[in-house]
Amino acid sequence: MKRVIEGSHAVAEAVRLARVQVISAYPITPQTHIVEILSEYCANGTMNARFLRVESEHSALAALIGAQSCGVRTFTATASQGLALMHELLHWTSGARLPIVMAEVNRALAPGWNIWTDQTDSLAQRDTGWIQMYCEDSQEVLDSMLQAYRLAERVYLPVMVVLDAFYLSHTFEPVDVPTQEEVDRFLPPYQPRFQADTENACAFGQLVPPGAYMKMRHNIAIGMDEALKSLNEIQEEFYAIFRRRYNAVEAVCCDDAEIILVTSGTITSTSRLVIKTLRGRGEKAGILKMKLFRPFPVEMIRKAISHAKKIAVIDRNFSFGASGIFAQELRAALYNTPDHPPVFGYIAGIGGLDATVELIEEIYWKTKNTAFPDEESIWMGI
Amino acid sequence: MLLDAPDQEYMYSGHVGCPGCGAAIAMRFTLKALGDKTIMVLPACCWSIIAGPYPMSTLKIPVIHSAFETGGAVASGVRAALDMKGDTETTVVTWAGDGGTFDIGFQALSGAVERNEDFIYVCYDNEAYMNTGVQRSSSTPYGAWTTTTPGPEWKKMRKKNIVEVLVAHRIPYVATANIAFPEDLVHKVQKAKGLKGSRFIHIYASCPTGWRIPSEMSVKIARMAVQTNIFPLYEVESGVKYTINYKPKEYLVREYFKLQGRFRHLTEKDLDQIQEMVNEDWGLLLRKAGESL
Incomplete structure (x- = not known):
């Protein structure tokens, strides 16, 4: 159904439709509308999810690393300084092969204080092993979010869906919000390949000697190559249900x-x-x-x-x-x-x-x- | 002595800690009390190494290694995920050193316990950054030498009172424990396990390498820390109810200090001053517990 909503709202609708189980976020303009709507959805039962109101962006991503390691689908949103603060854990997420999805609202970095759009925040994170998708309009934002989960969970790499501050985050546009049934057909429940489990005790992210480390890093590189192929396949699957397609x-x-x-x-x-x-x-x-x-x-x-x-x-x-x-x-x-x-x-x-x-x-x-x-x-x- | 602790071991032998490592003893007894329905979050600390390299692990429980400053936050996420999966049985425990607790991990810890996240946070305290080669932390006691407080620059500030900081958060349970008092330690971890919300246990864990003591002195020194009132054993429920678990017969701090290379430079006058500080802290604790000297 077409609805006139903000880009931020489009993100929130996608998170709801993706049946995300754990959300963790810290407020920063212009990301706040995303997390406000999601807070409401968690509070009024629209979503069956836990919302962790943590004390920093660093902790927001850290909490998701913990949650996703236990095999649930997760989400966070941030911008600018918040993303810069997460930097260390952006590397951690991809290194741990955790398919976390984030909405990143492009905002200028200080100083001086500036809340308006600028891509340097997200592009400065290019070597962190996150897949990055840039969006043109709110429909693409919603659709990319759904595709992001599909892609992340296929190649075990995190995805950042990037949208312009205000021009997208705070602008109302008509957006086709799909039904839960349609989205369920496209995005099956998350089936983790590995997770922390007391029945099968494993260590995650422990000390690793150089040979094994290099092999693990090479596997991330292979995962990135696969992401390109997978995205094309996912577009076809998406098109079959929603009649929309976005190429790389x-x-x-x-x-x-x-x-x-x-x-x-x-x-x-x-x-x-x-x-x-x-x-x-x-x-x-x-x-x-x-x-x-x-x-x-x-x-x-x-x-x-x-x-x-x-x-x-x-x-x-x-x-x-x-x-x-x-x-x-x-x-x-x-x-x-x-x-x-x-x-x-x-x-x-x-x-x-x-x-x-x-x-x-x-x-x-x-x-x-x-x-x-x-x-x-x-x-x-x- | 017959130790009243579970027989089950959750630590394999062959860990890579230093000889006499207090942190290894602390882990062994803590896990005996926690059992196998435990997921451990392990931010950077000595135990990141002690647990052993890929593809082996010293621990028989799932361990999520994490970034230095994330102990409180990662555990919050683990708890949230388990709750969403309907798993209320598994205990989530963060196992961090003093650096990861007093210093770099302080924000995430304070955030997590302010939210009263349902987990146990254990700080095993060896009073400096031992894993990186004995650098001072805010847990390093007054008077100590470290590689970043060398010579005349020995630490002139008091150790941060992390227990009282946690008590101020009014969480359900805060306790101190010590590797030389394993029954008390096991009892406290079991008690914490039976409670809900944020629980904090501060374990004194001696470090022969960093403290410049022979490895066989590890437990003796730990015992003396309690007997001298330098590290009192006590617990605080809901931020108000203080219970002192052990009341020592007056030992002088001088004896504790004289045995450790890290305090070698201190004069008799310095030791007198430290004795006064310890007396003052002990008096303060007694007042909080409603007891007299």
Whole structure:
């Protein structure tokens, strides 16, 4: 049934439909609406789950590590400083092969205090072994959350579903909220491969010598590779029930495009409008929407954009001393292909600054009118 | 002496603790009291090593090793999961050292017991970061040498009174125990097991390596800590009801200090001052228990 709800609410509905058993969270703007709704669902019996109101984000994830180790489905949500505080345990989660799912609301890191959208918080966690999915609208948020549980529990790796602060978390949109029956068909109850059990006493996460450690790390790498394949299969299963599909990357008008904008999050929606206008004027413009950031879908990217004349990556994030993070990854993905197009890196919308239609159009013309990028990153709107 | 403790062992021999390790003795007796329906959360501490390397384990119960500062939080999650699975029988116990309790794990511990999470938190206290090579913690006593309080920089601050901090949380049960008093220890763990909500047991666990004592002195020194009133045996129910379990006949702290290399540098004047501190603490405890000197 279609309902007009906030992005935060879409997350909460997915958590309810996924029959999550343990939730643990600590409040941080703009994540609070997610946990407020879930608190109510736990209090009024809409959900049969335990809600742990812990004293920090670090403890929120620690509690889930404990719960998930005992074989139940879990959830947390955070943003910005909260995610940074969790950093140590992000590594722990993937190392322990725990399929925990988290909603991460992209918010700028302090100082100075800024609650608006910015991707640096989540992208700075790229080496922690979490699968990361970026969302464009609230429907995609809800659907990605359901898919996240399916994927996490298939490859035994945690998943972060990422949504823009306010543009998604606090914006009302029509969202098709599926029925419990439909979701149950897609997402069966969690059947853990291993769990702490007094009938079968095991040690989890103990001291491990280098040879075995390296093998375990290699297994995580294999799990990430499998995640890419599994996500494609899961999309088909999801489509069969819900008639919606999201690929790791989405190529919009890319087949004949000469200039392709690479986008993620809500900037993609704005870019769709820009491309429509440009196409109307005869410009051969396209978009590559990045949904999946980890694992990085290298082959799909190469296939979608290698033929273009120029690539313009729009990054709402920055790695100081290097460049925009999507641009970095994209350059690396293209490097081993012959005659790859030049990659222009644009930094836009940092700390929630508006990334408008005009700004994106300016990025397009700048790219078209410049033969080759003479700097790694072009900061827009400052 | 006939020890009134369960025969069942939940620890295999062949652990990798140092000779005379008080923490190993503490674990052995605690598990005898807890039994096999126990899931243990083990944040970073000496016991992360003592439990042995993959694919072996010294312990016969499920153990979830966890990050240093997460003892209270991971256990909260374990309890929540067991509750959701309808398992009310299994006891959840966190087993942490003094660093993981007094210092880095303090926030998660305070958070968990403020929520009155249904678990037992055991701190085995060897009074410094022993696993990393004897660095001072807020549990290190006044006067002690450690590798980060060397020479004239020996610790000039008092040991944090963690028991009273836990008592202030008004949780159902807080107790001290000592490896030299195993019957008292087993009794207290069994008592804690029979209660609901947050329970805290502070076990004095001597460390021959870090305290610079011969390994065969481990239990003797532990006994002297009680006999000198340096580490009184007592319990507090619901944050108010104090019971002192053992009243020693006046031993002087001097004898306890003289046996340990970590206190070698202290002068007679320092020891007099420490005696005064111990007397003061003991008097305070007696007052709380409604008893007179």
